[in-house]
Structure formats: C-alpha cells, structure tokens
Amino acid sequence: MTDYRSPSTGRAVRAVLFDTFGTVVDWRSGIAASVGRFAHRHQLSLDPAAFALEWRGRYLPSMAEVRSGRREFVSLDVLHRENLLESFEKFGVAAEALPGGEVDDLARSWRWLPPWPDSVEGIEAMKRHVIVGPLSNGNTGLLVDMAKYAGLPWDVVLGSDVSKAFKPDPRAYRTPAELLGLEPGEVMLVAAHPSDLEAAQTSGLATGFVARPDEYGPGRPTDPPPPGAWDVSGASLIELAASLFGTPDQR
C-alpha cells in the first residue's frame, strides 16, 4: 500500500470516489443501445443516439429543481422516468400507447451501461491502496446494479439518496467522507467534468481529472481542463492510478 498526499489538501488520500455517468461508464452508447432495442421492438422510428442526447440533456435541469429547494429530494430513477416521458413527447412518440412495464424498464436502463475500456483495471489498481466507490447523482440501488453489470469493484456504494443531495450541493461531497470517518481532504473525486471537480474542490476534496473526449460521441470534443487546476490529470483511470500510486514496477 502506497500513500498519495494531495498537494491541494495537504492530506494523505484514503478514498478515491468517482463520478460515474461519463467518467466511469459510457452512458451514450449504453442508452443508445437500450433505446435502439426498445424502438425496434415497438416499431418506433427514431434515432437512438439523438434520443440518448435528448434524454441526457434533461438531466441537469431536472436536478436543478431539487437543488434549488423548489422540489423535495427524489431519486434519480424518478427523474430519469420523467425525463424519458418528456423526451418521448419531443420525439413525437405517444408514450401512453406503450406498455407501462416496458417504459419503466427503459427508464431504469441507466443501470446497464458499459464501462470505458480502462475503468475496471484503473479502479482495481487504486483499490489496492485506497477505498474506492462512486460519488454520483445516481441512487444507491441504481449504482449497485450498475456495478454488478459493469464489474466495477467498489468497496462502498453511497448514492445520492443517502446524502439526499445532488452534486454540486456540498452535502453530496461531504456526506460520503463523513460516513467513511474521513476528513474531506482525505477524499479525492475523480471526474471528467470540470464543474464537478470545482465543486468538490470548494467542498475541500482532492481532485483528479480524467479526459473522456468521446463522452458525447466521436467528433464532439469537450473543452480541455485548465492545466494545473487539479491534483492529478490523465487520459485514463489506469494513467491516474499510476500517477497516484506508481506503476507496479515503481513500487
């Protein structure tokens, strides 16, 4: 076991927690595949990849209602279902003509997402040195199902329904640290999204950036992060693990 001390927090990192959608798993491919199968079965003519982007596009606005306090906390499963119905409407699909149980299943398809090719190996490498887990807006049941499907070897799964807060609410970052008996500075968030990392930093966490240029599909590059803003950066979770704890040869 090797220690990594965060330059920004001045603490040895005891837990590395990961944003999931886009950072650990490829939601776009997974959702497009589920939507494609659903559309084929019900003979709907729609572009599954475009539908996935539409559905995901409603993610942040729907959580904003809860974050602002205008709406009581509800689980992401509930928001995903509401956002699915709105996406159907946008695409001209008459949802009321579809079997309800199958719509429910499709709403839950944010569980069945493929990991990026480096995710499992990178998380395994970090798990030898620190506690690993998700730090996601997903609810606990969703994240546990996702982990079993994708083979994510988490030590602990504490969903947003435990902290009853969505990121970037500071409680979303601090509650997992507290439940693990750690100071915020002993926890690192790894994410592909600078806004998530900025909020984590504001809440006192260490930060690691991983580039996921294909999150929204090939040829839709996201902005590069400002250099030096995070404790570590890399092109994969395997690279990040090596930056934090060395490669097996170096140990």
Next chain:
Amino acid sequence: MTDYRSPSTGRAVRAVLFDTFGTVVDWRSGIAASVGRFAHRHQLSLDPAAFALEWRGRYLPSMAEVRSGRREFVSLDVLHRENLLESFEKFGVAAEALPGGEVDDLARSWRWLPPWPDSVEGIEAMKRHVIVGPLSNGNTGLLVDMAKYAGLPWDVVLGSDVSKAFKPDPRAYRTPAELLGLEPGEVMLVAAHPSDLEAAQTSGLATGFVARPDEYGPGRPTDPPPPGAWDVSGASLIELAASLFGTPDQR
C-alpha cells in the same frame, strides 16, 4: 443466476445481507489478539480473552440507550471507545496513564477481525446470484475497513450511521432495502443470532440462520435455533449458499 423464492415472504430474494460480528467475522479471536498485543506493549497483566468478553458484554447495553431514545444516535466507534474505557476500569487498568492515540487505535480494533473460514467463499457464491452486503450495527467506515482487511466481497456497505438506527429497530432492517429499491421481503438477513433474525422477520425480511457455536469460544455452545423458524439454516455460509442457489454441479 438462479432465483431463490423465500417461503416466508413469497418473494424472490434479490439481496442477502449479513450480520457481521459473530456471523461473518470472529470478533472474540480478533479482539483478544489486539488486546493481547496492547497489553504486552504496555506491560498490563490481564487475560486478553476475558477482556474481549467483558468489552463485548457492554455492546448491547450501550446501544440500548440509543434505541430507547434516551441518547441521540452515535456511531458504534464512539460506543466501542466508551465501553473500552469502562472495561479498563473493571480490569483495574489506569487508562489515563496510557497514550491516548494508542487507546483510540485499540478502540478501533473492531475493524481488524478475521473472517470465519467459510465466510469469504460463502459470500462469493451468493454474490453470483444476488446483491451481498453487511446489515450490521457497525458504522460505514468501520464496515468498509473490516471488509478490506478480511477480504469480504460486498456489493454495498450501508452502516447503521446511514439508517441512524441500531438493530433490532425496524428502521435498521428496512432502510437498506429501501435504498436498494427493494421490498423488505426481497431481502434476506443471515445471522447467527435468533433475536436478530426474529426482528428481521418482524420487519418483513426473509431469514437465514448460520450456526457459529464457537462465537464465545470453544466449549461455550449457544442455544440451537428452533427448527423451521427460518427460511434456511446451515453450519456455514457455503452450506447456506448451496441451500439457496444449489451447488455448482446442480446448476
């Protein structure tokens, strides 16, 4: 993946959750070893095995204060430390003369407990079919450290500090089911203690009994459970896994 339907709840079991102290790990040997090392280092003359029983004996009464509402919820780590100081007093040890940091470390030794010989293999076998995790009075940080030390391959770890309730409070049994998105009857508690199983049953969970005759040491047998009261019973977690999901040959 094989389904197991609980005769008592009439539901397919989706998660098997385990009592930990005594059921999955051997607290008596582990605590006696930690106490023995501590006593040796500080030249204390005491019987480590007897001290372990004394310390554990204060477990239920200390939680009863919280369960009754006379005291606000505090984590088991806090209770373990208080109970350690009381046990020192009972054994005539002047705790104030000992280095505080080392007393803190000893209070946290309920993390470093050996699994029973069949625990890891039995849990692995069930993990292929259902979600596995602890359902313990331990706090999340304690249970995650315990799992990493003992190699317990949990899918999810939700400590008593998540439900803010100690067993046999019904909230301790129902909160994990709720966070997993499951009905109580889709969750099975496995425990070596009939009182724990009775409370789980009252809360609507399925139940599995595993015999741990050596929990309090060889030659101190515990009462046998009334036959037929639980969905399944066995002499090891491997036996229970086979009763629930068949042996690899039968599948």
